[in-house]
Amino acid sequence: MAAVIFLLDASLLEDSIALPSHFVKWAKQPVNREKRTLIIAGRPTNQDWGIYDRIILLKRGSIVADLQMDDLPEPLQKSAYRIKVKGALSQHWVEWFSGFTISTEKGETMLTGEVADQAALHGLLNRIRDLGLPLISVNRVYPNLEKALQKLMEDH
Numbered sequence: 001m002a003a004v005i006f007l008l009d010a011s012l013l014e015d016s017i018a019l020p021s022h023f024v025k026w027a028k029q030p031v032n033r034e035k036r037t038l039i040i041a042g043r044p045t046n047q048d049w050g051i052y053d054r055i056i057l058l059k060r061g062s063i064v065a066d067l068q069m070d071d072l073p074e075p076l077q078k079s080a081y082r083i084k085v086k087g088a089l090s091q092h093w094v095e096w097f098s099g100f101t102i103s104t105e106k107g108e109t110m111l112t113g114e115v116a117d118q119a120a121l122h123g124l125l126n127r128i129r130d131l132g133l134p135l136i137s138v139n140r141v142y143p144n145l146e147k148a149l150q151k152l153m154e155d156h
Contacts, residue, residue, distance in 0.1 A: 024051045049142045057149055064152045076145045081121060083111040085133040096127065108136065112143075 057065040100113030
């Protein structure tokens with residue numbers, strides 16, 4: 001069975017930039033149709049982990065972790081959303097976006113936190129729209145998984 005391989009050099013991806021989930025979904029379409037394998041190599045940071053089937057973490061040529069997304073332990077399955085908008089929001093907006101952290105860098109704001117359900121997510125997106133901030137991305141993230149992967153990288 002042939003593999004389709006996308007290799008993204010870590011120097012091409014800043015810590016604040018994730019591989020766009022729409023790119024991965026687009027790349028997976030012909031791969032799934034033809035029952036092929038898609039391998040994407042990049043930095044384990046700020047990813048929409050839910051779009052992947054499996055994560056293999058390598059360090060210095062050795063496998064540090066091999067995780068099937070469907071079989072993640074319960075604590076690692078806990079998800080949140082990371083929403084990036086164009087424009088700077090100051091910390092006084094934290095109360096309006098209750099439960100979300102706000103960080104601003106290079107004229108963009110990142111809101112990260114948990115939502116109760118899809119209706120709550122849409123309500124949050126409506127607040128962003130009401131502020132007139134252009135939406136850059138909305139990604140589901142797994143903060144506990146990211147912390148665990150980071151710890152694995154540090155420990156090995």
